[in-house]
Amino acid sequence: MGVNSYLAHAPGYVDNEGPKIVTGRFVHEDSHTLARSLATGGYDGLKRALEQSPTSIHDIVRDATLLGRGGAGFPAGVKWGFCPPGVWPRYLVVNGDESEPGTYKDRLLMQRDPHQLIEGSLIACYALGLSQCFLYVRGEMALAQERIAIALNEAYDAGLVGTNILGTDLSVDIVLHWGAGAYIVGEETALIESLEGNRGMPRLKPPFFPAAIGLYGKPTIVNNVETLANLPWIINNGAAAYKAFGSETSPGTRMFAVSGHVKRPGVYEVEHGTTTFRELLYGDNYCQGIRAGHELKMFIPGGGSAPWFFPEQLDLPLEARPVGAAGSMLGSGAIVVMDETTDAVKACLRVVRFFARESCGKCTPCREGTSWEETILQRIHDGLGRPGDIDMLLDIADNISPGPYPTAADEANGLDAVPFPPKQTTICPLGPSSVAPITSAIRRFRHEFEAKITARELIPVEATGP
Amino acid sequence: MSRLSPENVTIAEEIIARYPRPKSALIPLLHLAQEQDGHVADDAMTHVAELVGVTPAEVLGTCSFYEMFKRHEVGTYVVNVCTNISCQLLGGEELLHHAETVLGVKAGGTTDDGLFTIEDVECIAACTEAPCLQVNYRYRYHVTNDDFDQLVDDLRAGRATDVPEHGVLATVRQRIAGDRLAGVVPPEVATEAPVWLPDPAEERAR
Amino acid sequence: MTAPTDADVVPVTVNGVEVEANAGELLIDACERNGVYIPRFCHHPRMKPVGMCRMCLVEVDAGRGASLQPSCMLPCTPGMIVDTESDLTKKAQDGVLEFLLINHPLDCPVCDKGGECPLQDQTMAYGPGESRFVEEKRHYEKPIPISDTVYLDRERCILCDRCTRFASEVAGDPLIHFQDRGSQTQVNTFPDEPFASYFSGNTVQICPVGALTAKPYRFKARPWDLEEVDSTFPNPMGDRVNVQSSRDRVLRIQGVDSDATNWGWLTDRDRFSFEALSHDQRLVTPLVRGDSLGNATDDGDELVATSWAVAVERAASAITASLEAGGAESIGVIGGANLTTEAQYVWAKLAKGVIGTDNVDAQLGDGLPAQVVTALPRNTISDAMAPGSAVVLLVDDPKEQFGTLFLRLRHAAVEGDITIVELSPIASGLGSLVTVGAHARPGDVGAVARAIVDGRTDVEVGGVEPAELQAAAAALAARAVTVIVGRPSVAEQAGPIIDAIAAFTELESVSFLPLLRRGNISGALDMGLTPGMLPGRTTLAEGGEWYRAAWGTVPADSGLDTAGMLEAAVDGSLTTLVLLGADPLADFPDADLASRGLAACRTVIAVDIFASSSVANADVVLPAAGFAEGAGTHTNLEGRLSPLMQKVNPPGTARADWLIAAELAWALRADLGIESPESAWAEIERLAPSHAGATVEQVRAAHDGLVIPRPDDAGADRPAMVSFSAPVPTEIVPVDGYALRLVADRRLYDQGTIVQHCASMAHQSDLARISMHPLDAAALGVRDGDLVRVTSARASIELPARPDRCVPRGRAVIPLNRAGADVRALIDLATVVTDVRVATL
Ligand SMILES: Cc1cc2nc3c(=O)[nH]c(=O)nc-3n(C[C@H](O)[C@H](O)[C@H](O)COP(=O)(O)O)c2cc1C
Ligand code: SF4
C-alpha cells in the first residue's frame, strides 16, 4: 500500500506522511496477527519493561507526558500516581467503549493491532501492580471483539498473557469484556458500574478518580485504548524520543477522525500540537479541503460534546490548551466538518437528540432537560416553533449547565465565548454536553432559528458525497 | 421463552469464573442468551439471575439499560442505520428513509417475514465512511440506495456470508487454558501487593 | 456517647452565619440541624446518598471557588462557605423543580399524597406559576399492583431511587428496580415477580410523591383530615410509630425514626395491622353464658351480650367460689404479654396481691423462665451492633419474627465491622451475611455453646463440625459479645437454651438481649406476670416482704406455669382460669392439653379483643381496648420504656385492661388504689426495684425511651433483683438414626388472630409444609410437593414436603400455626426434643 491512501483492509484509516507511533503496523494486511506483531517488534516494549523496575516504567510514562486520549486529556503518568499506596488489589480497565459521535480510532486500534493494546495493558499492569485487566469493548464492535479474542488466545498460548508472562513473576489475566450499547458507559465510573453488572450510571464524585476507589471499591486505572497503545512505543524509544514529536505540552501523535464535508475524510495519525485545524482540513497530506464548490460553515473540534468552531478558529493548533482557551476541546479527536449547506438547527437537533437518547436517567436535569431540549428543537425544525423558544432553550440549557450564555445582543457585539469547561448541575458531563451544540448554534446562527420560527421555511440541504 | 441450554450453561460458568464477582458476568451472559434465542427471553433472564446469584428484577434492570438487548423477538437481521451527525451530513436520514420504504416498516419495526428489523441508531464509529450501517453489527460503508437493495437481496439469498444470525457478536470466544490462568483476583481476599512489585515500600515512599 | 472533641466539629458558614457541623456530616443534614432546610427528594438519612434528584443543589465554596454542589453528597469540610439562598442556588433549584414537573401528572386532587407531598409543597412555595412545557406528558398504565399491599403509579414517580434503594440496600429484597434508560426510566418488578417483601410498606412511607400507595390506605383519607400521635408499636422491638386516625378510626401507621430502635422502619405485618382494629368481629360488649334467647343464665350454651356490671359480677363470683372451695391455688391467670406495662402491673397486683395466687404466666410454654431472662445483663441494640462487636443468634429467624431487628442486624452486617454467629437450629433470613452458621441440633445447643466457650473445638458437637466451632470461637474472640436469645423452636424445650446461656455467661465480655415472642413480653416478665416473680425483677422469696407491706398479701410459694395450670385444671385442682388476651387452644404447644384443661375448668374468664377459639369457649368475656385505644408504657427487649398513646376510642364498651382489673378487684371487695395508667406507673416507680428513678415524665420526655434499670441508687432500699444461677445441665438426647429432629418455628404471616383479621394479609399465610435437606429427602424418596406422613412418639400428621438446602441434615422443619396441618400434635412437652419419622404416602 502506498502512502497517502486508504488501506483496503482498514476502511477509514488514511496512511498519510508523518510519524507513526500507534498506527505503524496498519500498513500490513495481517497487522492483527501475533506473527506480524512479533515480526515487527511486538512485545519488545513489554520485554524491555520487564528488564526495568516497575517504578522506573511509571517514571518514563510520567516523563513522556502521555495525555489521556479518552476525552479529558489528563496525563496518564499523573493519574497512575493517584493509586493509594498499600491498597490491593488494583485493577486495570481498558476503555474501549468509543461511542462519542464522530469518533473512531479505538475501533481501528483494536481491530488492526490488538497485540499492541495487549502489550500496552501489560506494561501498565507491570508498572503499577495491577493484578487483573478487563478490556471493555463497545458492544456494537463485533469485529474488534473477535480480533481481540483471537489475539488474546494467541497471546495466552504464547505465554505472553496469563501466569508468569515471558517466564517472569508478572502474572496478569486480561479478560475480554464487552458492552451492550450505551454511550454513557464510556464515562469511567459508569464503565465500572457496567463492568460490575449494573446499569451504567455514573458514580458520585468525590472520589474524583477511580484510581482511589474503583472496580469493586478497589484502586482502578481506567485508560483509553489509544492511551495504552502508545505505551509500547514509549518504552521502546524512551520519553525523550516521544517528546520530540508534537508540542511541549502535548507531545507525541494523536489519531483524529475527520468526517463530514471534506474531500478526503479519514482517520489520521497527526503530530499533536504542531498541526493546525487548517492544515488537517485543507492540507494535501490530510483531508484536502472542503468538498468541491463548497466552503466551511462550522466544525466540531472534539466529538459531539465539544462546542463548535468556525472558520476563524482554523489556525488554532491541535493542542488541548489553545483549543480550551478558545472555548472548546479536542476531546476524543473527532472532527466533524460542515459546509454552508448545513442547516444549523437540524445539526444542532441531531446532536442534542443523541444526548437525549443516551442520558442514563440518573440526574433530573439531564434526564428531563435533554429530552425537553430535543422536543423544542424538533418543533422549531418542523416549522412549529414559538416566539420565545430560543430564549427558553437557552434558559433550559442554563438549568443543566449554568451559563452565562450569549444573548442576541452579544451576537451583534461580536461573540462571547461559550463557558468552557461547562458548569454542571449533574453528576457527569453528559447533560451539560447537550448544551454545547445549542449555545454554539444559537450564538452564531440565531437568525436561522428565528427564520424557522417566523418564516417557517426549511433551509435546503444537499446530501451528496464529498 | 427459554433458559440457557446445557452447552451454554457450561460457557456461562466459564465466563463467570473469570470475574472476581459473578454479577460482573451479567452483560456477557445476556449476550449469550441473545445469541441462543436471537433475543433475551424472560426465562433466560431468570436463569441468568440464578447463575450469578441476583434477582431477576436486577437482571432486567441491567438488561433494559442497554439498547442492544432485545426483550422481544426481532428480525434475523437487525439493520442499524446511523443517522448521527456525520452520517446525517452525507445522507444517513435519506438512507434510512429508503430502507423503510424498501422493507415496508418504520424504524423499530420488523418485516412480516421476520427477516429484517430496521433501527435508527446513534454513531457506530465509522463516520468517515458515511453513510454507513451495520447488519447484525457487521459494517457496510458508503451505502447508496442501490447498495442497500443489493444487501437486502444478498441477505435474503444467504449470500452475505459475513453476517451471522442476530445475537452472534464475535464468532470466536476468548478461552484461557487452565495452566495459563493467572487467576481471578477477588477484592476481599487478595490484599497483598502482587509478587512482581519488588518492594512495595519503595512505592509507598514516593 | 462520648463527648465531641474539637476534631469532631467542623466550622461551616451557612448564609453568612458560622455554624458547627460534625466531621463527616453531610451538608444537607448539618444545615437542617442548624435550622436551614434544603429541599430534597432523593436524600434519606437512613440510606446512602445517590445524588439523583439534584434538588438539593446549593452554592458552595470549599476553597476552590463557588459552584453548585449537591448538599446531600457533600461532607462538611472546615471553612466551607454555603449559600442556600443565592440567585444561582435558587435558579438551579427552580430549574430542577420545573424539570420534575414537566412529566408529573396534575392529579393532586385524587392523589393519596396530596396535602403531604414535598413536590406539591415545593411547587407551591417556589414553583413557576405556569408550565412552559406544552407537549404531552409521559404516560404509563395507571396504578399497577406491585405486591399484595403496594400500588405503583409510574407517571407520578420522580425516580428518586428511594424505594429501590430501600429494597436492595435496607431490606435485601431487590425485587423492584429501575428499568429502561434516560427519560424512559421507570421503576418496576420483573414480570410476574411481585415485590414480595416483608418490608414493602416502608417504600410507601418514604416515597416523596404519590407514586407508591398502600392498598389498606388508598383513598381512605386526606392528610389534612388526619390526626396523629407518636406512639410505640407493641412488638418486642418497641418500634416507634406515628398513629394516624380520622373520625375515630386508625387509618395509617408510619414508622418514626428512632436511633435506638427501628430507624423509621416497620414490617408490613405491624404497619398494616390496624386493619384488624376496625374489623367488624371485634368484641364490643361483655358476653356471658346464656340461652338461645339471649338471657344470661349460668349454664347456657351460648355467649350472650350483657352489661359490664353483670359480667364483672359473674367473674368475681366465680373467683370467690373457687377461693372458698379450693383456695387461691385453684385460680390461675394465663397471658398478659400484650398488655401495657401498667396493666401488667395492675393484673399482677390483682392476682398476687388481692386473690393471692402465684399461678400467673404470660408465656404459653414457648418462652424462657423469667428468673433467667430478668437476671441476665442486658445490652442495647445499638451497642450490640457497634463496630467491633459480635452477636450470637439463638432465636427465631429475626426476619420472620422481629423484622425491624432484622433490618438493624442486616445493616450492621453489611456496613459495620460485626461478626454474627448463628446457633439457632436452622439458618435465618440473614443468609450469607452471617459470619458463621453453627446450627446446633435441637437439644444439643448447650453443648455446642459450651464447646465454643471452652475452645474444645476438635470434634463435632451437636451436629456442628469442628471447622464451624473453631470459626465461631474465632468470630467471638476479643469482641464484646451480645447473645440474642429466645426460643427458636417449640419442639426443643428451654433446658438446652438455658445451658447455652449459662455457657455464654462465662465469656469475658458478654451481655444478652432476650428476644421472646409476644408484644410486651419484657414488660410482663418485669411486672411479675410469671410464677415466682414480683414486679421489678425480684422473686417471691426476695421481694415478698416488701410487696406484702405494700399490697397486704403475696403468695408464699411459687405457682404454676401455663402447662402446670392446664394440668391442674384437668385434675380438678384449678377451677377458675383467666385468659388475658391468650388463646391456649391455638397458641400453646400442647393443643390437646390446652383443650382438656379449658374444658375441665369450671369458669373461664377471657379478656380479649377478638373471639379467638379459646375465647369462644369461655364463660365470661370482657372486651378489651386494642392498640391505640388506650395509653400506657411499653417495654422492649432491651428493657427500654417508651410511651404508648391513645389515638381512638375503643369500640363499643370495650375497656382498657388495667381498668378491667381494677373493676374486678372492686367486685372482689378490694381497692387496688389505681385510677389511671399514671397512678399505676407511679406505684411501679415507687415499688419495683428495676424501675427506680424511671418516672412517667422521664419516659415521656425521652425521644428514644428510657432503658431500665437506671444506673443510679434510687432503688437501694428495695429488694435485690434476681441474679443468674446456672441450673443442672439438661441431658443430651441421643439421635435416632432413622428419624429427623423436629424444628417447629414461626413465620411472619400465619393463622394468628391479627393477621387473619387484616384483609391485606390474611391470604399471605401459606399452607404448612415440612422442609428437609435435599439429601435427607432423597434418602427417603421424597420429592418436592410429595405428601408425606410425619410420625412422632405421640401422633402423626400428613402434609406436603419440600427439599430445602437451608435445613441442615438430620432435621425437619414445620412452621407453627399454618393451615393444613398442626405440628403441635407431634410435640410432647415432657421430652426435651421431638424426633419424627417421615414416610411418603
Ligand atoms: C459522557 C462521557 C463519555 C465518555 N466516553 C468515553 C469513551 O467512549 N471512550 C473513552 O476512552 N473515554 C470516554 N470518556 C472519558 C472517560 O471517562 C475517561 O476519562 C477515560 O476513559 C480515561 O482514559 P484516558 O485517561 O486514557 O483518556 C467519556 C467521558 C464522558 C463524561
Ligand atoms: S448527567 Fe445525565 S448521564 Fe450523567 S449521570 Fe446525570 S443523568 Fe446520567
Ligand code: FES
Ligand atoms: S437530595 Fe441531593 S440530589 Fe436528591
